[in-house]
Amino acid sequence: MSIRSLQALCLTSFFIADVRDGLGPFLGIFLTQRHWQPDDIGLLMTAGGVAGLLATLPAGFITDASKNKRLILALLCVLITSTTLLLWLSQANAVVAFSQIVSGICAAFVGPLITGITLGLTGQKGFSAQMGKNEAFNHGGNFITALIAGGIAWYxxxxxxxxxxxxxxxxxxxxxxxxxxxxxDDNAARGLESGASAQVPDFSVLAKNKPLLITGLTLLLFHLANAALLPMLSMRVAAAPGAVNPGLYAAATVIISQLVMIPVAIWTAGRIDRVGYWRLIMLALLVMPVRAALAASSAAPLMMVPVQILDGVAAGVLGVVVPSFIVVLLRGNGHVNAGQSVVMLMQGVGAAMSPALTGMIAGHYSFATAFSVLSVIALTALLIWWRYAPLLSPPSCMETR
Incomplete structure (x- = not known):
């Protein structure tokens, strides 16, 4: 493998962190300051999520078939940024909806493309270690840009x-x-063994893989509980007059979680062989109910510190373990990136519905009630993962038990 290409991949992961999510947690604040209501913001964020969902499966299959992943990724970055810039010019419903839909579609390709490029450069043997580095650089990029964004929002x-x-x-x-x-190596990038011939895309190969689908269902519930928590924290502060600068607050929430994610991602990459995929994912799932319960317990701005520390732990673990687990599950069938897209689709279903669900609950009841509902959903994900432990940690998945 080329050291230069791997170093460039790390830098790409660093900078793309700020591009992929558009305005990210600042979107809710930007629209709230322009007199948008929480339920309207939640619905438009959901529209972008739904568009991304429709593109998720094609993204995985296109990545598996692609011979120029770099060019596709570059074009997507330009599209995401261009459509996000439209929001500055106009906050009309149609413009915001268009921006979120296009950004959602483009963002659906980023994960499979980064995974495909990584697997194509390292092969399966070096994949987990490089994914740990990718995630560390990605979180580092989020941290640095959030720090800069906080200063920009302040001044x-x-x-x-x-x-x-x-x-x-x-x-x-x-x-x-x-x-x-x-x-x-385009064959290695889709999970084919050396010398194997490319295969025709076949969704049935993925639909019959029970561990893959159970993993997807668990992460669907996890992201249903997780996706809206940070935006709702920021919107709760923005809706409270005279509390703290909402832009600075949003930046602080990102900074705290990203600082935790960096060492956690590196730690996770070095523990997969010893601890195992199932146990590491269980650790991340255990964190989410506690995080949501803490958010529900108090509206004090400082409560976001433990909430975001826990977010860093869960995201740091899942960002490394889940792609590596899927690579092992689908080794040799030529559909690794399509498999990644199946799990991303199911995650996306949860993430897309989360803002609308919590926005309606917060609008009709309270933010505390919305966070309590998120905690219950997270507990359900935890129970499913525990229930299917024997199926999710077979010897074929190279799990250390």
Whole structure:
């Protein structure tokens, strides 16, 4: 494997962190400051999520079949940034909906493409270690840009975030040029063994894989509980007059979680062989009910510190373990990225519905009630994972028990 290409991949992971999610947690604040209501914001965020869902399965199959993953990723970064910049010009319903839909579709491709490029550069043997590095750099990118975004929001307001996103998009494109196309083995990138011939995409191969579907269902519930928690924390602060600067608060929530994710991602990559996939995913699932319960227990701005520390633990573990687990589950069938997209689709269902669900609960009842519901959903995900432990940790998955 090429050291130069792997280093460029790490830099790509660093810079793309700020590009992939558009305005991210600042979207709710940006629209709230322009007199949008929580339920309306939640519905539009859901529209973007649904669009992303429709693109998720095609994204995985296209990634498996693609011979130029770098170019596709570069074009997607440009599209995400361009459509997000439209929000600065207009906050009309149609413009916001268009921006979120296009961004959602493009973002659906980013995960499979990064995974495919990584697997194509390292092969299966070095995949987990490199994914740990990718995630560490990705979280580092989120941390640095959130730190900068907090300063921009403090001095110039939320509008300055658009400039920051444009700069990180340009830096992502530069980093991508450092990855040599010749270093990417397209067969290895889709999970085929050396010398194997490419296979025709066949969804039935994935639909019959029970461990894959159970993993997807568990993560669907996890993201249904998780996706809206951070935006709702920021919106609760923005809706409370005279509390703290909402832009600075949103940046602080991201900074705290990203600082935790960096060492957790590195730690996780080094523990997979010893601890095992099932136990590490169980650890992440245990965190979520506690996190939601803490958010429900108090509206004090400082409560976000333990809430976001726990978020860093869960996200740091899942970001490394889940892609590696899927690579092992689907080794040799040529559908690794399509399998990633199946799980991402199911995660996306939960993430897309989460803002609408919590937005309606918060709008009609209270933020505390919404967080309590999220905690119950997270407990359900935990119970499902525990129930199917024997199926999810067979010897074929190289699990250390």
């Amino acid at each position: 110039w307001g939320i509008g300055g975030i658009f400039i920051l996103m444009t700069c990180t998009m340009l830096l992502t494109l530069i980093a991508l040029t450092g990855i040599r196309s010749s270093d990417i």
